[in-house]
Amino acid sequence: MTHAGAEREVFQKLRRAMRAAGCDALVAHSVDNVTYTAGFAVPSHPTNRFRRTITVLAGQNFAAQIVVTVEANLARATSRFADVRTYDQFGDDPADALADALIEAGVGEGRIAVELDYLPAQDFLRLRERLPRATFVPARDIYFSTRMIKTADEITRLTTVGTLTDRVAGEVLAAVRPGMSEKTLARLATEKMLDGGCSAVKVQVGSGVRSGITNCAPTDKAIEPGDVLRLEILGDMNQYRSNVTRTAVVGAPTDEQRKIWDVMIGARERCKALLRPGTPVAALYRTYVDHLRANDIEPTLRFLGHGIGQTIHEEPYITDARDVVLEPDITFTMEPLYMMPGRMGFHVEDMYRVTPDGFVPITGTITPNDALIRVGG
Amino acid sequence: MTHAGAEREVFQKLRRAMRAAGCDALVAHSVDNVTYTAGFAVPSHPTNRFRRTITVLAGQNFAAQIVVTVEANLARATSRFADVRTYDQFGDDPADALADALIEAGVGEGRIAVELDYLPAQDFLRLRERLPRATFVPARDIYFSTRMIKTADEITRLTTVGTLTDRVAGEVLAAVRPGMSEKTLARLATEKMLDGGCSAVKVQVGSGVRSGITNCAPTDKAIEPGDVLRLEILGDMNQYRSNVTRTAVVGAPTDEQRKIWDVMIGARERCKALLRPGTPVAALYRTYVDHLRANDIEPTLRFLGHGIGQTIHEEPYITDARDVVLEPDITFTMEPLYMMPGRMGFHVEDMYRVTPDGFVPITGTITPNDALIRVGG
Missing domain, CATH: 3.40.350.10 (Creatinase/prolidase N-terminal domain)
Incomplete structure (x- = not known):
C-alpha cells in the first residue's frame, strides 16, 4: 500500500x-x-x-x-x-x-x-x-x-520487528557462557537489535534468583551454572514494537524446573488452540489460569498478554477484566509468567496475529521454546 | 551525604x-x-x-x-x-x-x-x-x-554524567573520518556512554545540509569533506541527565562558517560573564539575542538554554519569558543555536552550575570549543 x-x-x-x-x-x-x-x-x-x-x-x-x-x-x-x-x-x-x-x-x-x-x-x-x-x-x-485492528502496513511493521527480535533472542541465548554478566548479554542483544534496524531497544536480563523479579534490569551479576536465565527484548522499529521473552537454564534443568515449564507451555498451547475470531479474550485468560491452578501454580500476573502495535501494551489485554472478542488482524502477545521470588522465575512471551481462520505466530517460530532451553555451551 | x-x-x-x-x-x-x-x-x-x-x-x-x-x-x-x-x-x-x-x-x-x-x-x-x-x-x-536548586547529591550526579558526556563528545569527534555514516558515529557515542555507566543515551548527528535540522536523528548519510557536523549527546545516569552539543567542520572551515561561529561563541562568552546569583535569566537571553542580531544573525530558538537535572529540559528556561533570577546551585545549559535550513547549522551546548560567587562549568572543559572544531584526520 x-x-x-x-x-x-x-x-x-x-x-x-x-x-x-x-x-x-x-x-x-x-x-x-x-x-x-x-x-x-x-x-x-x-x-x-x-x-x-x-x-x-x-x-x-x-x-x-x-x-x-x-x-x-x-x-x-x-x-x-x-x-x-x-x-x-x-x-x-x-x-x-x-x-x-x-x-x-x-x-x-x-x-x-x-x-x-x-x-x-x-x-x-x-x-x-x-x-x-x-x-x-x-x-x-x-x-x-x-x-486494535491493524492495517496491512502495521502488520508488516510488526512482523519485521518481531522476526528480528525472535532471531536475536535465539542468537543471544546461544552466546551465553558462564561468567558473562547480565549487562554483557543485554548489550549484545541491544547491539543486534540496533544493527537490525531498531531505533530503540530495551532488554531485561535476570539470572539466578534475579530471574524471579518481574522487571529485571540487567546488573553486573555473572551468569552461573544452574542459573535460570530470563531474557526479555523489546524493540522499536518504524514506530512499531516487539516483545519477546525467553527462559533458559544454564546447564541441565532440574525436575522441578522442567515440570513448571511444562505447565506454562501446556497452558499456552491450550490457549493457542482457541485463537480464532469469536474467542473472548477472557476465555483465553481463564483457560490459562485454570490450567496453571490445576497444576498447583498460582499465576503471578492478572493478565496473560496484551495487544501490541504502536505501543508495547495496548488493547486487548488478555484478561477477564476485558470483554473483547478476537477479530482478524488483532495483534497481541501471550506471556505465561510465574515468579518464585527469592528462588527463580519463568516467562515465555511471543507475538500473535488473529487471521480469519485462526492465527499466525509473529514470533516463536525461529527458536523452539516448547522445551526449557539449555544454554551455556 | x-x-x-x-x-x-x-x-x-x-x-x-x-x-x-x-x-x-x-x-x-x-x-x-x-x-x-x-x-x-x-x-x-x-x-x-x-x-x-x-x-x-x-x-x-x-x-x-x-x-x-x-x-x-x-x-x-x-x-x-x-x-x-x-x-x-x-x-x-x-x-x-x-x-x-x-x-x-x-x-x-x-x-x-x-x-x-x-x-x-x-x-x-x-x-x-x-x-x-x-x-x-x-x-x-x-x-x-x-x-531548580540542586542538592549536593544531585550536583554530584550531574557532574558525573556531564563529565562523561564531555569526554565522549571529544573522543567521537576525534574518531570522525570521511565515509563514516552518521549512524556509525551515533553508535560509537552510544556505546561509549553506556560503557561509562549510562542507562540510556540519545545521540543526534546531522552532517552537511542535515546539520541545519534542529533535531537531526542520525541517518545512513556518509560524512563528507567540507560537511558541517553537529553532534548532540544526551545521557541518563542514575536518573540525572546530560546534554552536550558540539559542531565541527570536516576539513577546513570556510570564512563564513568561522565568522558565524565567532558570533555564537562571542554571545556565549558575554553571557558567561553574567553568570552569578542575582542575574535574571531574561538578561542572559537578551544579551545573547542582542549580540547575534548586532551581527546580523537571527537566533533560531526563543531560548538560550534550559535547566537540567532529573529531566533534560526543566526550569529555568533561559528566556525572557521567565522571570527567574539566578541562585546558587541552579544547573542549566546554554546552547547558542543557529540553523540555516538547506545549508548548514551551528550549535554548541554546555552545562553550568551557579555558585555563590559566579559559576562553574560542568562541561566544556575537556575539549576546547571556542574555535570551530576541525575533524576528519
Missing part, C-alpha cells in the same frame, strides 16, 4: 469510529494516539510534557495537527496531516490553539471526543471555558477499538 | 515549598516529579500511561507513594517512601487510592497542590467528586522552584 493509501486508511478508520460513537470531532494528546494518527512521532513529545502535540479530526474533512513551533518543520515534512499549526511554547496556550481549530472546523458546539484519561486537567478546564456549549466525551474506546 | 540524609533533604525541601505556598498537601503524578520525590523511577511509568504512579506529601509527616500492584515489590525495595500503597490496574481507580490517602492524612478538606498541567482530566474530576470540600491548586511552581 502506498503512503497516501495508508494515510487515508487510518484517517478513514478513525472517522468511522468517531461517527459510530456519535461524535463530531476526535482529539488526541497522548504520544501513542497522536503518533498513530499522524504516522510519525514528534521527537520531544515523549520527553517534554510541556510541549503538547495534538491531532484533530472533525466532520468529514477537517484534519489538523498542532505542534510547538520548534517541531513545525519536521512535522510539515513527515506528518500525515497536510495542515500543521503551531503555538509558541512560552507565549501561547495550546488549549487555545485546539479550541480555535474546533471552532474553525464548525464543531465548537458539538460532541467532542478527547482523551479524558490523558488530557491535563488545566487544558480540559480551558477547553470548557472556550467552548461552553460543547460536550466532551472520552476518546478512549474510539482509539482502542480502532488501533 | 547518606541516602537517608538525601531522602530527608528532598522531602524537607518539598514540604517547605508546600507550606510557603499555603498548601496542606503536595501530590505528583508526572514521571519527573514522582521520580524526583521518590528517588527512583517506576519502570513502566514512562511507557504505560494507564499505570498511574503518585506521590503524596501532606502536613508535617504524611508521606506515601501509590503504585500499580505489579510494581509494588520494586517500589518497596527502592523508593524513599516507607509507605507504598497499591491499586489493581484493572479493578481500581487510582484517583480513589489518592483520595483515600488524602483523607487519611487529614487534608481531605484542605488546600491540595496537584499537577493540573499533567493530572488527567478524569482523575481530577474524580478527586473533586471524592473531596468536594478540598481546594485544588497548581503544584507546578512548588516543584519548579524546589527542583
Whole structure:
C-alpha cells in the first residue's frame, strides 16, 4: 500500500469510529494516539510534557495537527496531516490553539471526543471555558477499538520487528557462557537489535534468583551454572514494537524446573488452540489460569498478554477484566509468567496475529521454546 | 551525604515549598516529579500511561507513594517512601487510592497542590467528586522552584554524567573520518556512554545540509569533506541527565562558517560573564539575542538554554519569558543555536552550575570549543 493509501486508511478508520460513537470531532494528546494518527512521532513529545502535540479530526474533512513551533518543520515534512499549526511554547496556550481549530472546523458546539484519561486537567478546564456549549466525551474506546485492528502496513511493521527480535533472542541465548554478566548479554542483544534496524531497544536480563523479579534490569551479576536465565527484548522499529521473552537454564534443568515449564507451555498451547475470531479474550485468560491452578501454580500476573502495535501494551489485554472478542488482524502477545521470588522465575512471551481462520505466530517460530532451553555451551 | 540524609533533604525541601505556598498537601503524578520525590523511577511509568504512579506529601509527616500492584515489590525495595500503597490496574481507580490517602492524612478538606498541567482530566474530576470540600491548586511552581536548586547529591550526579558526556563528545569527534555514516558515529557515542555507566543515551548527528535540522536523528548519510557536523549527546545516569552539543567542520572551515561561529561563541562568552546569583535569566537571553542580531544573525530558538537535572529540559528556561533570577546551585545549559535550513547549522551546548560567587562549568572543559572544531584526520 502506498503512503497516501495508508494515510487515508487510518484517517478513514478513525472517522468511522468517531461517527459510530456519535461524535463530531476526535482529539488526541497522548504520544501513542497522536503518533498513530499522524504516522510519525514528534521527537520531544515523549520527553517534554510541556510541549503538547495534538491531532484533530472533525466532520468529514477537517484534519489538523498542532505542534510547538520548534517541531513545525519536521512535522510539515513527515506528518500525515497536510495542515500543521503551531503555538509558541512560552507565549501561547495550546488549549487555545485546539479550541480555535474546533471552532474553525464548525464543531465548537458539538460532541467532542478527547482523551479524558490523558488530557491535563488545566487544558480540559480551558477547553470548557472556550467552548461552553460543547460536550466532551472520552476518546478512549474510539482509539482502542480502532488501533486494535491493524492495517496491512502495521502488520508488516510488526512482523519485521518481531522476526528480528525472535532471531536475536535465539542468537543471544546461544552466546551465553558462564561468567558473562547480565549487562554483557543485554548489550549484545541491544547491539543486534540496533544493527537490525531498531531505533530503540530495551532488554531485561535476570539470572539466578534475579530471574524471579518481574522487571529485571540487567546488573553486573555473572551468569552461573544452574542459573535460570530470563531474557526479555523489546524493540522499536518504524514506530512499531516487539516483545519477546525467553527462559533458559544454564546447564541441565532440574525436575522441578522442567515440570513448571511444562505447565506454562501446556497452558499456552491450550490457549493457542482457541485463537480464532469469536474467542473472548477472557476465555483465553481463564483457560490459562485454570490450567496453571490445576497444576498447583498460582499465576503471578492478572493478565496473560496484551495487544501490541504502536505501543508495547495496548488493547486487548488478555484478561477477564476485558470483554473483547478476537477479530482478524488483532495483534497481541501471550506471556505465561510465574515468579518464585527469592528462588527463580519463568516467562515465555511471543507475538500473535488473529487471521480469519485462526492465527499466525509473529514470533516463536525461529527458536523452539516448547522445551526449557539449555544454554551455556 | 547518606541516602537517608538525601531522602530527608528532598522531602524537607518539598514540604517547605508546600507550606510557603499555603498548601496542606503536595501530590505528583508526572514521571519527573514522582521520580524526583521518590528517588527512583517506576519502570513502566514512562511507557504505560494507564499505570498511574503518585506521590503524596501532606502536613508535617504524611508521606506515601501509590503504585500499580505489579510494581509494588520494586517500589518497596527502592523508593524513599516507607509507605507504598497499591491499586489493581484493572479493578481500581487510582484517583480513589489518592483520595483515600488524602483523607487519611487529614487534608481531605484542605488546600491540595496537584499537577493540573499533567493530572488527567478524569482523575481530577474524580478527586473533586471524592473531596468536594478540598481546594485544588497548581503544584507546578512548588516543584519548579524546589527542583531548580540542586542538592549536593544531585550536583554530584550531574557532574558525573556531564563529565562523561564531555569526554565522549571529544573522543567521537576525534574518531570522525570521511565515509563514516552518521549512524556509525551515533553508535560509537552510544556505546561509549553506556560503557561509562549510562542507562540510556540519545545521540543526534546531522552532517552537511542535515546539520541545519534542529533535531537531526542520525541517518545512513556518509560524512563528507567540507560537511558541517553537529553532534548532540544526551545521557541518563542514575536518573540525572546530560546534554552536550558540539559542531565541527570536516576539513577546513570556510570564512563564513568561522565568522558565524565567532558570533555564537562571542554571545556565549558575554553571557558567561553574567553568570552569578542575582542575574535574571531574561538578561542572559537578551544579551545573547542582542549580540547575534548586532551581527546580523537571527537566533533560531526563543531560548538560550534550559535547566537540567532529573529531566533534560526543566526550569529555568533561559528566556525572557521567565522571570527567574539566578541562585546558587541552579544547573542549566546554554546552547547558542543557529540553523540555516538547506545549508548548514551551528550549535554548541554546555552545562553550568551557579555558585555563590559566579559559576562553574560542568562541561566544556575537556575539549576546547571556542574555535570551530576541525575533524576528519
